[in-house]
Structure formats: C-alpha cells, structure tokens
Amino acid sequence: MHTPLASPARSAPRRATWPIVASGVLALAVAMGIGRFAFTPLLPLMLRDGTLTAEAGAEWAAANYLGYLAGALTAGRFSGNPGRGLAASLAGVALTTLAMALAGAPAPALLGTALRAAAGLFSAWALVCASSWCLAALARGGAGRLGAWIYTGVGLGIALAGALAWLGGRQPAARLWLELGGLAVAGVLLAGFLARGADAIPAGTPEREAAAVARGAADGQGALILCYGLFGFGYIVPATFLPAMARDLAPDPLVFGLAWPLFGLAAILSVAGAARYLAAVPRRRLWAAAQGLMALGTALPVAIHALWAVAASALLVGGTFMIATMAGLQLAREARPDDPTPLLARMTAAFAAGQIAGPLAVRALGAGGGDGLGPTGAVAASLLGLSALWLWRAGRRPV
Numbered sequence: 001m002h003t004p005l006a007s008p009a010r011s012a013p014r015r016a017t018w019p020i021v022a023s024g025v026l027a028l029a030v031a032m033g034i035g036r037f038a039f040t041p042l043l044p045l046m047l048r049d050g051t052l053t054a055e056a057g058a059e060w061a062a063a064n065y066l067g068y069l070a071g072a073l074t075a076g077r078f079s080g081n082p083g084r085g086l087a088a089s090l091a092g093v094a095l096t097t098l099a100m101a102l103a104g105a106p107a108p109a110l111l112g113t114a115l116r117a118a119a120g121l122f123s124a125w126a127l128v129c130a131s132s133w134c135l136a137a138l139a140r141g142g143a144g145r146l147g148a149w150i151y152t153g154v155g156l157g158i159a160l161a162g163a164l165a166w167l168g169g170r171q172p173a174a175r176l177w178l179e180l181g182g183l184a185v186a187g188v189l190l191a192g193f194l195a196r197g198a199d200a201i202p203a204g205t206p207e208r209e210a211a212a213v214a215r216g217a218a219d220g221q222g223a224l225i226l227c228y229g230l231f232g233f234g235y236i237v238p239a240t241f242l243p244a245m246a247r248d249l250a251p252d253p254l255v256f257g258l259a260w261p262l263f264g265l266a267a268i269l270s271v272a273g274a275a276r277y278l279a280a281v282p283r284r285r286l287w288a289a290a291q292g293l294m295a296l297g298t299a300l301p302v303a304i305h306a307l308w309a310v311a312a313s314a315l316l317v318g319g320t321f322m323i324a325t326m327a328g329l330q331l332a333r334e335a336r337p338d339d340p341t342p343l344l345a346r347m348t349a350a351f352a353a354g355q356i357a358g359p360l361a362v363r364a365l366g367a368g369g370g371d372g373l374g375p376t377g378a379v380a381a382s383l384l385g386l387s388a389l390w391l392w393r394a395g396r397r398p399v
Contacts (some may be wrong), residue, residue, distance in 0.1 A: 034156010155267025
C-alpha cells in the first residue's frame, strides 16, 4: 500500500515542471527571437521602404550590441529574484518591439537607436534571468535535464520572426513591427501565466549540486568566459551578413527572406535533438562540437560565394549557435548552483563584447555583401576552431 501512495507524491513535482519549460521557451522566443534578432530580417525591408539608410542601420545594430552588453553587466542585480527580472525584461521587449513601428524616417534616427539599445538591454536581462530562474526551478523539481529544452525558444522566435518577414515581405516594414509586437505581447502574457507553475515545486538543493559548487571553484571559469566571448565574435559575423548576402544573390524577398527562417528552424531542431539524445554528453564536449561546426559554417561562404553556400552556412551556424549557448550556460549553472546569475551575467557580457568586436573587425578588415564574408569571416572561423579545440581537450575532465 505504501508504493502507490508514495508514487504520486514523487511525481507531482515532475508534473509541475512542464509549465516552467514552456514558460522558458516562450520567454526566450520573445526576448531573443523577436526582441534581439527580429531586426536582422527586417533590415533589408526597411532599406527597401526607404525608412532607413544603411548607415543608420549599422548604428542601430551597434546600439543593440551596446545595450546587450549593458544588460549583461547589470543583470547581476537580479541575483536575489531572477523571476522578477525576467518579468520586467519581457515587458520591456514587448513595448520596444511595438514602438519600432514608429522608428525610421520621418521619425528622428535617434528614436530607433534608443529603441534598439533598450531592446538589447532587456534581452540580455531576459536571457540571464530566464536561464537562472528556469534551470533552478527545474533542478528543484528533480528535472534538471529538461533545462536544455528552454533554449529551443530562441530558434522558435527567430523562425517566427523570419517567417513573418518572409511571408509578409511585401508589406511595409512598420506593419511587420506591429505584428511582431503583437506576437511578443501574447507570448509574454502566456509565459507569465505558465510561470505560476513554479510555485508547485518545493525548495531544496540536491546533494549533487553541492558537489558541483566544489568543482566549480577549480573549473577555470575565466577560460569558459573567454571561450564564450570568442563564440560571440565568431557567431556575429555570419549572423549579421548572411541575410544581406542572400539578398545580393537573390533580390526577391520570397527567396532571400528564407535565410533567416532556415536559421531559426535549424536552431530549434538542433537544440531539441541535443536535449533529447545528447543529455549525457559532457557539456564541454557538446559545446566544442557545436563550435567546430559553426567554424565550418562561417568558413563556407568565405570560400564559396553562392546561394547554396549561404543556405548551408545558415543551417550550420543556426544549428549550432544555440547548442553552444545552451551548453555554456548549463556549465555556468553547474559551476554555481547556489547563485548562477553573476556567472551567467559575466559570460553573457563576454559574448556581448565579442559581438561588438565583430563589427569593428568588419570595418577594419572588410566583410559582407558581394564579396562574401571576406577576411573577417576567415578570422572568425579560425577563432571558433581554436576555441573548439580547447573546449574539446578540457572536456576530457568530468564536468
């Protein structure tokens, strides 16, 4: 008689974890897929509409990178209550996305710059707080391995934003911003509703987390932060220029617009596959493999300037960048299960710094457009490959 009575009690926390996973997926879809990355597929359409110049677009992108860095540097303030930080940041993402419908000529260019900076700030807060809150809640419920699934949200948001820009590419870009803002508001409300399921999970830190704290002290966190920063540098070059390269090769938005939905779809499928089949693989080894494939995807359009190479690069980079993100942030959680938010914030700040360095390297070395990814792409691919080798060797030690 004891077993039937005990079984539901043990399974109750596990049943309570699915709303946390769903809430995390939606939160990252809104914060990253829409708030952070929607500007990429909409930029060519704003250029087409004449509401934005290439120079202003570059300034808006730089403002977003700076805002993301500022958000990463300040996300540690939510260490005591990451759930509250997540709610505030998601509300900010939804509002700034809606307001982007007003940006661009004839509005002052400063408006778009401010909005993109604010979107970067809120999306960094959301990534750090969602990772900290969701992974901790799932660990308390004895379902820590389910944490990988929340990162499918980034690809979901990218695919949705890209598909909307692709299918609605003949609409004015301002209308697309409004539609994306409506999606963001709906996602935020649903994520907030589902997040209340966390209250059903009892508090308590598993003993294995206490052991992880001791390992984290000797884990070489500085090296992890450096690798994550190189990941940011290497990833941003193809992520920024692939849609523009596709547009040069195929001016029809129904053709070049496919690059970004493919990017997001690859991110969804790869993270889902890793969460389902690679849960037992050491996180450093998984990160290393993803970063190595990303290096290949970055190098491909450097060597071959063709539409198929752009599509293959989108699949390789889109299919690995969220696995690298997932594995890196899970390592941070394992290193500091007691309070992962500060380490998550430092890694995100390194990533943001790498993203800022990417466009600066483009200006110094050249990249993009009809010349392919150019020398900056070669540098990015090399750094990704070298950091992948280090991570693979470090993965020999148990994590």
